[in-house]
Amino acid sequence: MELQTLKPGLETRELYVPEMAEITAVRRLTAMETLYTVKLPGGRDLGHRPGQFVEVSLFGVGEAPISVSSSPTRRGEFEMGIRRVGMLTEVLAGYGPGRKIGIRGPFGNGIDVEKFRGKDVLIVAGGIGLVPMRSMINYVRDNRDQFGRLIICYGSRSDTELLFTDELAAWEKDPRVEYHVTVDRGSEAWQGRTGVITTLIPGLDLDLPNTVCCICGPPVMYRFVVLTLRGKGLPDRNIYMSLERRMKCGVGKCGHCQIDSTYVCQDGPVYHLPDLAKLREAL
Amino acid sequence: MAQHFLEQAKADDFVAHLMKRHPVLAPHRRGRRSFAFEQIVEPSAVVLDYPRTLGSVKKFFLPARETLLEFDLGTNTATAPAIAPAPAVYLGVHSYDLAAVRRLDHNFLHGNPERNYVTRREGALFIGVSYTPDRHHFAGSVGIDPYDTTGSDIFLTKHPEGWIVDVLTPAGQDLLKGFKLATDARPKPKREHFTQHIYVPQARLNEIMAASYNHPVWDEASRNCTGCGTCNLVCPTCYCFDVQDQVAITVDAGHRERTWDGCMLRSFTEVAGGEVFRHKVAARQRHRVHRKFKYLSDATGQPWCVGCGRCTAYCTAGISIVEIVNRLVRDAEREEQVTA
Numbered sequence: 001m002e003l004q005t006l007k008p009g010l011e012t013r014e015l016y017v018p019e020m021a022e023i024t025a026v027r028r029l030t031a032m033e034t035l036y037t038v039k040l041p042g043g044r045d046l047g048h049r050p051g052q053f054v055e056v057s058l059f060g061v062g063e064a065p066i067s068v069s070s071s072p073t074r075r076g077e078f079e080m081g082i083r084r085v086g087m088l089t090e091v092l093a094g095y096g097p098g099r100k101i102g103i104r105g106p107f108g109n110g111i112d113v114e115k116f117r118g119k120d121v122l123i124v125a126g127g128i129g130l131v132p133m134r135s136m137i138n139y140v141r142d143n144r145d146q147f148g149r150l151i152i153c154y155g156s157r158s159d160t161e162l163l164f165t166d167e168l169a170a171w172e173k174d175p176r177v178e179y180h181v182t183v184d185r186g187s188e189a190w191q192g193r194t195g196v197i198t199t200l201i202p203g204l205d206l207d208l209p210n211t212v213c214c215i216c217g218p219p220v221m222y223r224f225v226v227l228t229l230r231g232k233g234l235p236d237r238n239i240y241m242s243l244e245r246r247m248k249c250g251v252g253k254c255g256h257c258q259i260d261s262t263y264v265c266q267d268g269p270v271y272h273l274p275d276l277a278k279l280r281e282a283l
Numbered sequence: 284m285a286q287h288f289l290e291q292a293k294a295d296d297f298v299a300h301l302m303k304r305h306p307v308l309a310p311h312r313r314g315r316r317s318f319a320f321e322q323i324v325e326p327s328a329v330v331l332d333y334p335r336t337l338g339s340v341k342k343f344f345l346p347a348r349e350t351l352l353e354f355d356l357g358t359n360t361a362t363a364p365a366i367a368p369a370p371a372v373y374l375g376v377h378s379y380d381l382a383a384v385r386r387l388d389h390n391f392l393h394g395n396p397e398r399n400y401v402t403r404r405e406g407a408l409f410i411g412v413s414y415t416p417d418r419h420h421f422a423g424s425v426g427i428d429p430y431d432t433t434g435s436d437i438f439l440t441k442h443p444e445g446w447i448v449d450v451l452t453p454a455g456q457d458l459l460k461g462f463k464l465a466t467d468a469r470p471k472p473k474r475e476h477f478t479q480h481i482y483v484p485q486a487r488l489n490e491i492m493a494a495s496y497n498h499p500v501w502d503e504a505s506r507n508c509t510g511c512g513t514c515n516l517v518c519p520t521c522y523c524f525d526v527q528d529q530v531a532i533t534v535d536a537g538h539r540e541r542t543w544d545g546c547m548l549r550s551f552t553e554v555a556g557g558e559v560f561r562h563k564v565a566a567r568q569r570h571r572v573h574r575k576f577k578y579l580s581d582a583t584g585q586p587w588c589v590g591c592g593r594c595t596a597y598c599t600a601g602i603s604i605v606e607i608v609n610r611l612v613r614d615a616e617r618e619e620q621v622t623a
Contacts, residue, residue, distance in 0.1 A: 003385055003583055004392040006405065012398040016351040016526075016539070017363050059354035059361055060530045060537050064555065086555035100359050219558060246554045248526055251395045255523030256544070256551060258574070261581035266394065280496050281560070281570070 015251045018057040018102030024077060026096055029163050033083045033128065034093060035069065040103065043076040049110030050136035051214070051242055051270045055250045056080070056088065057102025064088040065247040065265075068106060069131045071138035081131035081163060107250035108269045111136050111214060111240065119212045120148035122204075122234075124225050126155045126197050126217025130163050132242055132269075133216050137171075144176060148210065151178040155197025155217070159183050159190040180204075197221060198228040208233050214270070216242040222283050226273065239273040243282065285456070287448040287464035289439065294446070298326035300462040301372050305408070308343065309374040310336050320373070331375045332441060334417045335591055339380045339519030340373050341387060344404045345543075351399070351526065352539035361539070366399055370406030372458065377414050379422040379589040381434035383519030384409075386579075386587055390522050408454055411435030412446075416477045419592025421605050424481035427589055430474065442472055479605055483612050485586055491615045492577040496569070500610045505565040507600040508547075514571065514594035514602075515545025520587045523551070546570050572607055 025037035040046060046054070046068065053067045064086065070079035084093050095101070113136075121140050125133040140147045152171060156162050162181070171179040180200045182193040193199070197217070211234060215225050222241055229239060245257035245264040257264035260279040262271075276282045289297055301307045306322055309329040313319045318336045320343070323329055354361035384404075391400035413429045414420075422428065432438040436455030439446040448464055450456050481488065515521045525544035530537035544551060547567050552560035561567045575588035588604065595603040 003389040003585055005385065006388050006392065006401070010392070010396055010401060012396045012401045014363055014398050015395055016399075017361065020359070057361075059352075059359060059539075060356050060528050062528045063526060063539075083556075089555065102361070219560075244554060244558075245560065246552055248524070251397075252393075253391065253395070253397060253522070253524070254526070254544070255546070256525075258546075258570075258578065260573075261578045 015249070015253070016104070018055070018063075018104045020100045021103045023095055023097055023099045023101060029081060030161050032085075032161070033081055033131075033163055035079055035081045035164075036092070036095075037077050037079050038101065038103065039077045045072070045075055046078045046103075046106055048072055048078070048106035048135075050113060050139045051132055052106040052108045052110035053132070053247070053250075053269065054080070054103050054105030054107065055247075056092070057104065058088055058091055059102065061088050061091050063102075063104075063248070065107075065250065067132035067135075067269075069134045071135050071142055073139055073142035081128070081134070083128050105250060107247070107265050109267065111242075111270050113139060115240070116140070116212045116214075117146050118148065120151065120207055120210050122151045122153070122206070122211050122213040124153045124197065124201075124213060124215045124217070124229075126221040126225075127157065127161070128163070129216035129218070129221075129242070130154055133214065134164065134167075136214060141174075141177070148207075149178060150176065151204065151206075151211075152180065153197060153200040153204075154179070154181045155183070155200065155221075156181070157184045159186050159192070196224075198224050201225070201228045201232055204232070206232065206234065208235070209238075212238050212240070214240045214242065219244070219283075236273045236277065240270055241273065241276065242269045243271060244269065285450045286468055287450070287459075287466055288442075288469055289446040289448050289464055291445040294329075294331070295326040297462060298323060298329055298374070301374065301410075301458065302326070304458060305370050305372045307372045307374050308340070313337070323374075329375065331412050331439065331446070332414075333375070334414065335377070335420070335593060335596065337593075337597065338517060339383055339591070339593075340376060341383065341519050341522075343369070343371070343373075344384070344387060344400055344407070345391075345522060345524070347543050349399065349541045350538045351541050353536070354528075354539065355536050356530070357535050366402040368406050369403050370408075372408045372410060374410045375412045375439075376409050376435070377591070378411060378429060378431035378433070379420075379427050379591045380519050381409060381411055382422075382427045382431075382589045383591070385434060386520045386583075386585065386589070387522055389583060408436045408458060409434055410455075410458075411438040413438075413440045413475075415441075415475045416479070417592070418478055419596040420590060421477055421479040421481060421592060422590030423477040424479075425485065425586045425588055425590045440471060442469060447471060479592065481605060481608050481612070485580070488576055488586075488608070488612070489580065491611050492573060494615065495611045498611060498614065500607055501565040501569040504602055504607050505563070505568045508564050508568060508602055509600060510547050510549060510564045510567060511599055512545035512547045513597050513599055514604075515547055516543060517593040517597050519591060519593070520575070520589060521545065546574065568602075568607075572604060575604070576608065
């Protein structure tokens with residue numbers, strides 16, 4: 001690559017002005033997480049791929065990168081599952097339908113669904129990692145005949161923190177979804193499996209060469225999930241993972257989300273494991 | 284490419300001539316050993332023979348503080364303020380700082396060409412000037428010598444009696460219109476050399492950096508590092524920025540402000556929930572040096588260190604990027620000898 005140079009008459013872009021979108025529905029998922037449905041002006045589609053993110057803007061508070069949780073097959077609106085962890089999300093927690101928020105994006109590469117089409121799809125999601133993975137899960141479910149098996153492994157700290165519980169119940173009933181869930185510590189009411197997410201993997205019956213996996217979860221999770229998948233015999237080339245970094249601008253300018261020679265907001269957040277293996281700072 | 288001569292006695296007249304055409308920004312003395320690029324008010328205040336300015340011309344294209352949006356909290360709307368094009372002459376820029384501008388250009392042009400940066404940068408004309416390397420300059424090691432005219436519209440080479448003037452572009456030619464320079468060609472003076480070097484060529488350094496991830500130098504070099512971020516602030520190729528909203532005291536309006544940020548600061552990689560991806564100062568130091576010599580050069584084919592020596596000259600803890608790199612070079616070569 002050569003350095004890009006300034007040339008007369010160059011087309012520039014206004015990169016930092018958000019578009020105002022309306023919150024049309026707010027659904028409490030847990031004590032900490034809320035699902036927001038958002039409509040762009042005129043009900044225009046966001047035009048995203050599963051696994052992409054947007055920058056959410058509240059004037060006077062700031063901007064934060066938030067992953068899109070709905071599948072692009074859902075038209076006219078999109079959803080974001082948001083955990084109350086910072087200033088912006090705390091303020092957003094007080095917002096109801098009708099409020100307007102700023103949106104820039106979609107940003108990032110997202111999941112290349114072509115790599116999954118025709119294959120068995122294995123989703124490994126830990127905690128809030130289910131939020132972006134839900135965009136892929138619902139994409140597969142809405143295009144069910146284009147994919148092989150859909151296997152979901154979901155791990156959560158406790159059963160009270162499980163997200164999208166109504167959808168989890170639907171996945172459990174759906175004969176075309178193989179849904180596995182575990183919690184680190186269950187409450188007394190929990191009758192399911194207890195243990196970390198990696199304990200779900202050894203029991204899976206996978207058609208290894210035909211299975212493509214996408215992983216998303218807290219930073220500590222990736223290494224162990226990859227080791228367990230490798231132990232299972234799943235080749236690295238069949239593994240993708242979505243990473244989190246501080247993404248301030250979303251357009252490859254601000255430098256915050258750099259992992260080695262890549263920017264997560266441009267080259268990620270979804271990385272192919274063989275590429276990630278070359279990046280020392282990734283995991 | 285015409286060559287002229289500017290006698291020292293006429294230097295102020297030359298500056299005054301430029302000022303009739305455009306605002307002119309040039310190095311000024313700001314303390315016993317400090318220099319800074321500022322808009323010229325008085326031609327005699329310009330210092331063309333200087334070791335380095337504290338900050339580079341970066342601040343004019345990527346201001347340390349800049350309003351990205353102005354918002355109204357009552358109507359919940361925002362607009363981007365208009366950015367005025369800023370045609371100006373940057374006089375007395377060293378070759379490494381022009382090399383740094385090319386790198387900044389790349390960052391703000393590739394992929395998504397940014398209006399803010401490009402609007403400020405477009406009207407810039409550069410008059411480069413040669414310099415005498417001091418104990419911190421090592422630009423020669425990254426292929427940028429003190430007489431490198433790349434990026435200059437006009438280049439001034441220091442001469443005992445004044446300045447040899449090379450006119451390099453039509454815009455440079457145009458700037459000189461109406462000013463009479465001596466046309467006698469003078470022999471270029473003896474070239475000055477660097478005393479500070481990185482001891483391997485760039486291609487080899489890339490390999491050495493690649494193998495350096497777990498080297499003890501990162502811990503050692505960080506022992507006195509307080510993570511203050513001065514090296515980032517003074518670096519002419521550091522472009523990282525943060526964005527924060529500022530609310531007016533009337534609480535009905537405000538602006539979204541971009542400010543310089545630095546990868547040596549702990550908060551740089553902090554995400555919601557408190558996770559910090561480069562928690563240790565050593566990891567941040569390693570990132571900074573890799574960014575200059577490996578990460579961005581892998582991405583662009585050019586080293587992102589231009590050898591100005593600022594990060595070392597102004598480090599509050601006496602940490603030298605050249606020493607860090609040469610330590611890696613020495614150890615890599617020692618290891619090679621052992622294996623051979």
